Amino acid sequence: MSRLTNHLIVISFDCLSALDFPTLQELPNFSKLLKNASYCKNVETIYPSVTYPCHATIVTGNYPRKHGIINNTFLQPGRLSPDWYWHRRHVKGTTLYDEAKKTGMKTAALLWPVTAKAKIDYNMPEIFANRPWHNQILVSLFNGSPFYQLDMNRRYGHIRKGLNQPELDDFVLASAVQTIKTRKPNLMLIHFTDLDTQRHYHGFSSEEAMAALKRHDDRLGRIIHALKESGIYENSTLIALGDHSALDESKAVKLNVLLRKAGLIQVKKNGKVTDWKAYCKSCDGSAYIYLKDKSDSATKKSLKTLLTKLMQDKQNGIERVLTSDEAREKGADEKAAFMIEAQLGYYFKEQLDGEFIDEIHEEDVREKKYTFASHGYSPEKKNYSTVFIATGQGIQRNKIIPKIHLVDEGPTFARLLGLSLGNTEGRVIKELLKV
Numbered sequence: 419m420s421r422l423t424n425h426l427i428v429i430s431f432d433c434l435s436a437l438d439f440p441t442l443q444e445l446p447n448f449s450k451l452l453k454n455a456s457y458c459k460n461v462e463t464i465y466p467s468v469t470y471p472c473h474a475t476i477v478t479g480n481y482p483r484k485h486g487i488i489n490n491t492f493l494q495p496g497r498l499s500p501d502w503y504w505h506r507r508h509v510k511g512t513t514l515y516d517e518a519k520k521t522g523m524k525t526a527a528l529l530w531p532v533t534a535k536a537k538i539d540y541n542m543p544e545i546f547a548n549r550p551w552h553n554q555i556l557v558s559l560f561n562g563s564p565f566y567q568l569d570m571n572r573r574y575g576h577i578r579k580g581l582n583q584p585e586l587d588d589f590v591l592a593s594a595v596q597t598i599k600t601r602k603p604n605l606m607l608i609h610f611t612d613l614d615t616q617r618h619y620h621g622f623s624s625e626e627a628m629a630a631l632k633r634h635d636d637r638l639g640r641i642i643h644a645l646k647e648s649g650i651y652e653n654s655t656l657i658a659l660g661d662h663s664a665l666d667e668s669k670a671v672k673l674n675v676l677l678r679k680a681g682l683i684q685v686k687k688n689g690k691v692t693d694w695k696a697y698c699k700s701c702d703g704s705a706y707i708y709l710k711d712k713s714d715s716a717t718k719k720s721l722k723t724l725l726t727k728l729m730q731d732k733q734n735g736i737e738r739v740l741t742s743d744e745a746r747e748k749g750a751d752e753k754a755a756f757m758i759e760a761q762l763g764y765y766f767k768e769q770l771d772g773e774f775i776d777e778i779h780e781e782d783v784r785e786k787k788y789t790f791a792s793h794g795y796s797p798e799k800k801n802y803s804t805v806f807i808a809t810g811q812g813i814q815r816n817k818i819i820p821k822i823h824l825v826d827e828g829p830t831f832a833r834l835l836g837l838s839l840g841n842t843e844g845r846v847i848k849e850l851l852k853v
Contacts, residue, residue, distance in 0.1 A: 421836035422812030422851060425654040427598075427606045428831065429641065430476070430530070431634050432469060433614035433793065434660030435622075436460060436803040441631055447639035448807075451658065455809035456817035456850050463662045463804055463824050465748040466701035466794045470503050472661035472824060473531040473609065477514040479828030479842030481749025486510040487532055488751035493699050493708055495683070496691030496770065504545040504561070506536035514828055515605060517837040523604035526597050528590050530607040534561035540597055542567050542590075544609060546581060554580070570596065584633055587612040591637045595644040602650055605835065608641075610634060617664045618789040655811050655834055659827065660804030662793045665703065667765045670776040670788050671735040673698035673705065673758075676724065678770050682717060685770055696721055696755070698768065703795030705766040706745075706754035718755050725756060735764030735775060738796075748796070749843075762799075765792045812852055822847055 439459045442448040464475050464482060466489065474487035482488045486508055491500035506513075515525045515538050526540035527533045534543040541562040547554045559567050574592040579585040587610045594608050613630040620626040638658060645651040677683050677696050684693040695717045699706040707725075709717055728734040738759040746752035760766060767776075767788070782788040795802060806822060809815075812834050825844030832839045833846045 419833070419836045419838065422834045422853070423653070423655040424811065425602065425604055425606070425645075425650050426657070426831060426834055427608070427641065427645065427654060428476075428657045428659070429608045429638065430473065430610065431613060431658065431660055432609065432611045433617050433662065433664050434634075434658075434805055435663035435801075436805055437622075437663065437801055438631060438660075439805055441628070442635075442805075445632065445635040447635045447642065448658070451638065451642070451656070451807060451809055454815050455807050456814050456819065457805065457807040458819040458822045459803070459805050460821045461660070461804045461806045461824060462797045462821065463802070465745075465750050465796055466704045467662040467797060467802075468701050468794045469611075469614070469661060470531045474503075474509055475824050476659075476661070476827050477530075477607070477831075478509065478511060479825050479832070479839045479844040480511065481825060481843055483746055483749050483752060484510065484843060489699065489701055489706070493697070493706075495694050495697045496685070496689070499548055501548055502545075503532055504534040504543065506533055508532060512839060514831055514835075514837070514839065515607065517832060517839065518605045518835055521837065523835065524601060525605045526601060526603040527607040528594055528597070529586075529609040529611070531609065533607075539563065540566045540601055540603065542570065542593060583612045583615040584630065587633070587637065591640055595640055598641070598644040598650075599648045602648055610637060614664075617791045619783055619786075621790040622664050622666050624790075651810075653811055655813055656809050657827075657831070658805075658807040660806075661824070663802045663804055664791045664793045665762065665795060665799065665802065666791045667760075667763055667789070668778050669735060669764045670767045670778060671760065671764050672767050672769045672772065672774055672776065673707070674768055674770045675772060675774045680720070680724070682720075683770060689770065691770070698758075698766065699754075700766040700768045701794040702765045702792035703760050703799075705758050705760075706751055707756040707758065708753070709755045712753075712755075721756065725758065732761055733775070735761050737761045759796050765789075765794070808850060814850060814852055817850060819847065819849060 470490045471482040478485045494500040525538045529544040543562045570593040578589040616626040616630040682696040740757040745757040778788045830847045
């Protein structure tokens with residue numbers, strides 16, 4: 419299969435929404451990009467629409483049920499900070515960067531989710547120190563490309579302020595620019611989270627979110643300039659995309675509070691979970707409900723009764739209850755006994771104490787107990803699609819594609835590089851390509 423491009427640069431602007439498109443058209447660098455680009459402003463995301471499953475979908479062309487990244491974090495009942503699906507080993511099947519590496523292409527990934535320990539030439543994985551005795555820099559070095567990361571940290575580490583935004587994205591940008599100029603990778607995956615962070619803690623349409631969009635425009639401009647300066651711009655394909663949108667919320671639903679009261683979760687006085695029969699695992703706008711023993715029909719029956727009763731009153735925040743089969747049909751984890759979808763204005767948390775429904779206040783958000791906006795909701799929610807913009811080598815000019823799905827992106831990227839991801843659940847967006 420012939421290659422359509424020599425360099426594929428994929429920039430993921432986490433939480434970029436179709437609702438942002440009019441703003442993008444007014445920003446200097448995005449508007450320049452759009453003049454010659456083809457795009458879709460109606461990209462349907464996956465379920466649950468959270469970051470790690472989304473990014474695994476983008477590089478595999480498959481739904482979470484197939485690639486195995488069914489949530490951001492693991493099912494670890496009662497743990498305040500569960501571990502994330504950081505590592506490549508959790509992804510089932512092949513990925514875009516695996517296939518590129520097999521053919522000898524140079525690969526780079528900067529804070530791309532689920533790439534820890536991946537076989538990527540220049541790898542700065544998204545992973546953080548999740549134990550009191552862990553050191554952030556050592557955790558990153560151990561799970562990515564150590565000499566490459568040491569070089570980037572030596573040059574640009576002063577920019578960063580831990581995991582705080584916008585400094586973290588500014589560090590990623592500086593590293594990306596340097597990598598383009600000095601390494602000229604054939605495949606580069608860049609993940610920016612500034613916008614996502616601002617929306618979580620300030621709201622979807624907040625001034626802070628709008629300021630992040632402007633910073634992203636500057637970042638896009640810097641990357642385009644680096645491609646031109648390095649002499650590879652004419653032989654490159656540039657992709658700017660979002661993974662999901664977000665919705666504002668004012669109430670947190672804590673189903674585990676009711677499960678604990680019903681005796682389905684056992685907790686010590688210090689708050690540690692000692693045993694459980696059923697547990698609500700949050701995906702923010704949706705949640706999985708797992709049984710410890712899948713054959714526990716009595717607990718499953720009582721759960722169904724409880725959920726049916728809760729759904730009858732909209733004040734409880736549950737819009738829909740899905741069976742495991744219905745969750746699988748939507749691409750989610752079929753191992754869950756149930757999956758629940760939040761009403762507009764609500765999202766799910768895993769806390770075991772307090773009220774079942776909590777009003778979200780400013781001080782709670784400042785303390786990072788709750789957020790003002792989140793994702794994870796069903797792609798069927800209104801005004802919830804994301805965007806896809808492509809320009810450069812191998813791409814048709816000024817094609818407006820009415821609708822695509824997140825699973826279509828990986829197979830399309832593979833085709834641009836003359837690769838195949840095998841039997842994917844997504845399709846190659848042929849109408850986008852110059853073949």
